[in-house]
Amino acid sequence: GVAPNGCPVSADAAGFDAFSGPYQLDPAEALRWSREREPVFFSPRLGYWVVTRYEDVKAVFRNAAAFSPAIALEKVTPTSEAANAILRRYDYGMNRTLVNEDEPAHMERRRALLHSFLPAELAHHEPMVRRLTREYVDRFVGRGEVDLVDEMLWEIPLTVALHFLGVPEEDMDTLRAYSIAHTVNTWGRPSPEEQLKVAEAVGKFWQYAGRVLEKMRANPAGHGWMEYAIRRQKEMPEVITDSYLHSMMMAGIVAAHETTANATANALLILLRDREAWDAICADPSLIPNAAEECLRLSGSIVAWRRLALEDVQVGGVAIPKGSKLLIVMTSANHDGRHFENPDELDIYRDNTTEHLSFGYGSHQCMGKNLARMEMRIFLEELTRRLPHMELVPDQVLDYLPNTSFRGPHHLRVRWDPSLNPERRDP
Template identity: 50%
Template sequence: MSSSPPETVGGARCPVSAVAGRFDPFTPEYQLDPAATLREARASEPVFYSPELDHWVVSRYKDIRTVFQDNRRFSASNALDPITPLSDGAREQLGRYGFAPGPVLVNEDEPLHRRRRRELAPPLAAEEVNKLEGRIRELVTGYVDRFVGRGRADLIDDLLWEVPAIVGLLVAGVPDEDIDRARHYTIKMGMFTWGKASDEHQLEIADQVGRWWELSGELVDRLKRDGGEGWVPTAIDVHRRDPELVNDNHLQNMMMSGLVAAHETTTNAAANALRHLLTQRSPWDALCADPSAIPNAVEECLRYSPSVLCWRRRARTDVEIGGVTIPEGAAVLLVMASGNHDEEVFDEPDTLDITRPNAKRHLTFGIGSHSCIGAPLARLELRIILEELTRRLPHLRLVDGQDFGYLPNASFHGPRHLLVEWDPQANPVAADRG
């Protein structure tokens, strides 16, 4: 396969194919089924230039994997750049808060990345986060207690928005007395990086980001003073041993971006899983009958409807991917949601199969040295949420005709509302019947 590359790296480019011309990650169609919008691309034009985004789009599993693993020819430096350029007003607003974004694990290159990750990863290793299972289960149970006898709920507002925020703060090492205050600031920053907001909305988002930036600095200062256990306290210890490797700016950026990632992506992952399990129903009923199937169901839900649809790289040199030459300096969009539905890797990829033997091969957490450091925590939270809901509300059902409220966002993906109902008198746990 070959394709004539655009004549320039920026600005107007030609030629633009029909596949490329139709691609728009801000449409309702993309929000509802991103993999389907790239089905034709996977079949006939797996790498193309998108004039809508000024990015080269990569849609096939093997090509996405290749780019993720190639740190020599692709840089991670643009991973957190706003995909929609910020207005002057938004930039000025951020400046008033002293917002100073710097490289963190997801957008830094080697050899710095490997050195930092080796020092910062231990608190997020599976054996460490698994020690939190009892506390996370207690937290989920407490939130379910509030609505189990009511017969209706918005699972986002009543469970999935707050629990991952609190868990993220616990893992970060934020003291218990600060959690209630800080969780209100882990706002939907996904719109800042991946959304298509109006100038007015950008100002609103910039104000929220600025406030969270200030509080992140305050929390870091408190942990420096009082000490603690968790991801940020570990980074503070590294900072004291090696202030060049982890400086003050890095600590503040860690607190801010790490908590947003731990919060919003897990909220969306759980909401996507529940939406599709309850829509298709038979997988949900199977999990209620056999909870031992939940761990593999978590992997399949992450494959089928990921909370992070795509990620980015920048070409360090002219490089051929999928038979197409991507020019030096070009931004590259890796659509993992499309790769997760690649027919060459997954049989019947558009079927939600909770027994799928290779479900864990999904690309949702990335591949290679930049793979998601928080994956063990996300898996643990999703498993516990599904275990508790299938145990206590197996007869849960979606409210018909609801609007899930997806926002125009190229990557961070999840419903804003998930309305459910059930008969409280049919609750299997006697104490839940009210």
């Protein structure tokens, strides 16, 4: 085969499959060959250029004028006419949010909506995160075994996300199902039958977001980010449009909770597999923030993101024609030995770990990163304090949703001897 720039497609590039096999098992490892030999390649199966080295991924993020984020929420797999008809029936109209908006509209909107993310505003959420985490741990601390994803890591970030947005706490299980459908719809490769089910759920999610928005409009007085956005809309209706509010309501629920839940599950997996590191953070909780950051580097919850080339460009010396789509693989960049020494090793003391690209980089860099960091820190503080002796249930099969971008195990089972709980010895 030949790539769109006229160069031949290598066997490795032709074999790259984003939806099954090695990339789903361990995306950074699956692209080691690329980092070493062919850091920018065209994947015929995906129809995307794949970028895997740190400097190249960062350069693409940095240059939003040449590399547009407009396709960030586009379906990576085009869906059938039947599935599209279902979405139309629900008036599905996911459009620009922040993450997929071009300049100059993006920066104007981002500035207008920054307030809720300022440190003083985020501080308001901290006591709730602490209280929720203690309550959830109370429920299982005496039991000796738990699935942390099912019984803690999914629901707390969802509750915090709803609180942050100002959305009343609704049926958590329904929202969990909706979020997964949105991920599959956007970043997955559903079969024709799955596409129909996913379209139903996504359509319902869209309608749900619309209803919540309408309810909020009646009295947007609260502290939530969406309420703030509704108030700002009155001052700048061209910047904060109706379409934006509706799209952001839906995308925001997913952006704020699934990412954080997955990132924490990934972090616990890494830390519990390295007893020395786990014991170190149990003994000295001040190590937790850097340890969490190092886990985000090694195993972030968004492993790859997308950009559209608006002009003929060069990435890492490879000519990429205007109109090309790029999959920029942050987790591969984070494992690039050109930037991180011993890149595959967990080093909770690493001094440049915050340079990882798991939150993106540049003008679109994740606005919620400090909220996510705060949640991860509190989860780790509470778990290390109350269950320092916990361990992974051996031989559990970890199960991931096949997709290009969102990554975290569906379940994470840990166990411990409750008679050794520190609070029993030292209440």
